[in-house]
Amino acid sequence: MSSGRGGIRAETFSLIQELLHEGMAQRAIAKQADVHRETVRRIARGQQAGEVLDYRRCPGCGGLVLLPCLACEV
Ligand SMILES: [Zn+2]
Secondary structure, eight states: OOOOSSOOOHHHHHHHHHHHHHTOOHHHHHHHHTOOHHHHHHHHHHHHTOSOOOEEEOTTTOOEEESSOTTTOO
16 A cells, blocks of 8 residues: 555556456456546546646646645645
């Protein structure tokens, strides 16, 4: 187990998106990325919502994310 509380790294966020895109089960992704399943679910929900995802440039990590940023919680 890693870190405990707090957000996830931007690269982990990208990995989760990639695995979701490949169709991996959310439970398996959570295990592989070492994050809570709820985190995976949240990202998956964002993807499934489709069209209007309010992606913003995060001032913390510079990534294109759904604020609040999962990576740095700004
Ligand atoms: Zn960020």
